[in-house]
Amino acid sequence: MDFMLSEEETQFKEQCQHFASEILTPISNKYGETDDLPTEMIRAMAEAEFFKLLLPEELGGKGIKALKICLAREVLAGVYCPADVTLAMQGLGSYPIFLAGNETQKAKYLPRIGEGELLTTYALTEPEAGSDVNGIKSHAEEAPGGFLLNGRKRFISNGHAAGIVIVFAKTPLEENARALSAFVLEKGMEGFKVSKRLPVMAPHDLVELEFTNCHIPKENLLGELGDGYRIAMKTLDLFRMSVGAAAVGIGQAALSAAKAYAKERVQFGSPIATYQAVQFKLAAMATELDAARGLVYTAAIKLDRGDSQLAKSASMAKLFATEAAFRAVDEALQIHGGMGVMVGSTVERLYREIRALRIYEGTSEIQRLIIANSILKE
Ligand SMILES: Cc1cc2nc3c(=O)[nH]c(=O)nc-3n(C[C@H](O)[C@H](O)[C@H](O)COP(=O)(O)OP(=O)(O)OC[C@H]3O[C@@H](n4cnc5c(N)ncnc54)[C@H](O)[C@@H]3O)c2cc1C
Numbered sequence: 001m002d003f004m005l006s007e008e009e010t011q012f013k014e015q016c017q018h019f020a021s022e023i024l025t026p027i028s029n030k031y032g033e034t035d036d037l038p039t040e041m042i043r044a045m046a047e048a049e050f051f052k053l054l055l056p057e058e059l060g061g062k063g064i065k066a067l068k069i070c071l072a073r074e075v076l077a078g079v080y081c082p083a084d085v086t087l088a089m090q091g092l093g094s095y096p097i098f099l100a101g102n103e104t105q106k107a108k109y110l111p112r113i114g115e116g117e118l119l120t121t122y123a124l125t126e127p128e129a130g131s132d133v134n135g136i137k138s139h140a141e142e143a144p145g146g147f148l149l150n151g152r153k154r155f156i157s158n159g160h161a162a163g164i165v166i167v168f169a170k171t172p173l174e175e176n177a178r179a180l181s182a183f184v185l186e187k188g189m190e191g192f193k194v195s196k197r198l199p200v201m202a203p204h205d206l207v208e209l210e211f212t213n214c215h216i217p218k219e220n221l222l223g224e225l226g227d228g229y230r231i232a233m234k235t236l237d238l239f240r241m242s243v244g245a246a247a248v249g250i251g252q253a254a255l256s257a258a259k260a261y262a263k264e265r266v267q268f269g270s271p272i273a274t275y276q277a278v279q280f281k282l283a284a285m286a287t288e289l290d291a292a293r294g295l296v297y298t299a300a301i302k303l304d305r306g307d308s309q310l311a312k313s314a315s316m317a318k319l320f321a322t323e324a325a326f327r328a329v330d331e332a333l334q335i336h337g338g339m340g341v342m343v344g345s346t347v348e349r350l351y352r353e354i355r356a357l358r359i360y361e362g363t364s365e366i367q368r369l370i371i372a373n374s375i376l377k378e
Contacts, residue, residue: 004297005067012068016075019048028080033203033349037119037161041083046116050076054091055114056098059106064098066238066300070245074293078249081353085204086119088239088246089158093120095235096166096182100223105184109164121162123153123185123209124232130155131366133232134178138169138211146218147171149183149211152195155360159207160197163187167211168228180228184220191215202352240361241299241314244321247357248296250350251289251325254332257346258282261336278335285328292321312374319367322357329354 002010023044031038045051053068055061062068069091077084094113097105112118129135138151149169159165164186171181185192191214198206223231259282262273272278299313307313333340333347340347358364 004294004301005071009067009071013071013075015048016072019044019050020075020079023048024076024079024083027083031082034082035160035197035199035203035205037082037086037158037205041080042086042116042119045083045086050087051090051114051116053087054094054098055110059110059114061110061114064095064238066241066303067297069238070242070296070300073242073245074249074252074296076249077246078253081202081250082205084246084249085157088242089121089162090116090119091242092122092235092239093158093162093164093166095238096122096222096231097184099234100182100227100231101184104219105222109184118164119158119162120164120166121156121158122235123156123159123165123167125155126152127154131363133168133180133229136168136170136180138167140169140171140181140183140216142171143215145215146220147183147216149185149191149214149216151211153209155198156207156209157360158205159209160194160205165209166222167209168232171225171228173226176226179226180232181225182222182228182231183216184222185211185214185216186220189214189216201355202349204356236361237310237314238303240367241296241303241317243357243361244292244296244299244317244319247321247325247354248289248293250354250357251285251292251321251328254325254329254347254350254354255282255285255289257350258285258332258335261339265337272335281331281335285331288324289328292317292324295320309374311370315362315367315370315374318361319364319371322354323364326354326358 027041052061057063073084090113097109113120126136128137140147140149164184167183167185168180171179173179191212193210194207195210196208200206262278263271265272295317299317302313303310329350333351336347339345
């Protein structure tokens with residue numbers, strides 16, 4: 001897929017690969033699978049300016065280019081998932097401020113996010129509102145000086161480490177009883193707590209949040225009252241395709257592990273790579289991952305060119321890449337035979353890591369609905 005990248009983008013991907021092998025791999029070896037984000041990892045990512053990919057140029061960033069975000073996620077996810085998730089969450093928790101924040105809000109939060117001094121996250125999901133965003137129960141009522149927020153959020157990534165959270169809550173309006181608004185919540189605000197850390201099959205800083213009569217100053221409302229749904233969806237348009245990029249990175253890591261094992265493992269007197277059944281698995285994995293990469297890069301290039309009809313491409317990229325990468329990881333494990341299910345083997349870890357990508361930022365079923373709705377309207 002390199003023909004889809006400019007010389008500068010190719011160089012950027014190589015720089016990411018250099019960071020991954022020289023700096024991130026030792027960090028991954030040192031900290032391993034953990035729910036607690038290693039500070040050393042955040043510092044290293046900040047020094048390598050990964051978080052600047054999420055900022056506009058006028059705030060010292062690199063201009064929020066979807067393709068570069070995707071290239072970075074592809075490389076990071078193949079090496080250390082906490083790094084990939086952190087880049088994604090810094091984006092999901094800063095893009096709403098970029099999209100809808102006023103100058104004061106942008107100046108207050110974005111430069112610190114770009115430096116990795118402030119971690120952020122995005123809180124849409126609730127116990128009764130997963131795929132169905134309209135089911136959101138959290139609600140913010142106008143109160144003197146701002147709003148009173150009550151409700152809960154579930155499955156919030158990096159929620160333990162984050163210093164701020166973008167929270168979407170119902171703020172019924174006369175013209176729209178289901179209107180949502182977006183707020184910046186800061187850790188330490190009275191009535192806001194991380195109520196639970198959630199253990200996941202592949203470690204992940206995942207939490208539940210609780211808001212009890214939490215007073216949000218009016219300065220912390222993002223955009224207009226009732227603008228939350230648009231802000232939430234526009235943010236997903238960008239980051240959904242990048243989940244596809246992360247999936248490609250994980251799938252590629254599985255393919256590399258399977259190829260190496262197939263060349264080395266001897267059965268019936270020959271390396272298993274000489275058997276056509278194994279070769280066909282490798283061929284299918286490589287083909288599907290290349291197709292996935294093509295869909296991801298296409299969606300990202302469209303966004304960077306300002307194409308406003310993005311939902312279909314972003315969903316296709318996410319759907320195909322996460323499903324293809326899942327198949328690739330499963331086949332890589334099969335090629336490893338019994339060694340594949342041994343705790344501590346690379347493919348065993350990838351098998352657990354890839355699974356959630358078909359669920360978060362919209363399940364595969366929801367992506368199919370978005371694609372179908374879009375083609376039926378064409
Ligand atoms: C590891 C992880 C990290 C996450 N991080 C975040 C985060 O940082 N912030 C955040 O806000 N959320 C986050 N999420 C939440 C995630 O986006 C939701 O889990 C996801 O949207 C699905 O919601 P649900 O789990 O409630 O499943 P449900 O919506 O209850 O879905 C259950 C099943 O029903 C299917 N289904 C539902 N509706 C339909 C329909 N209309 N047609 C066909 N099938 C349907 C789904 O596809 C799924 O298979 C995270 C989730 C995970 C697992």
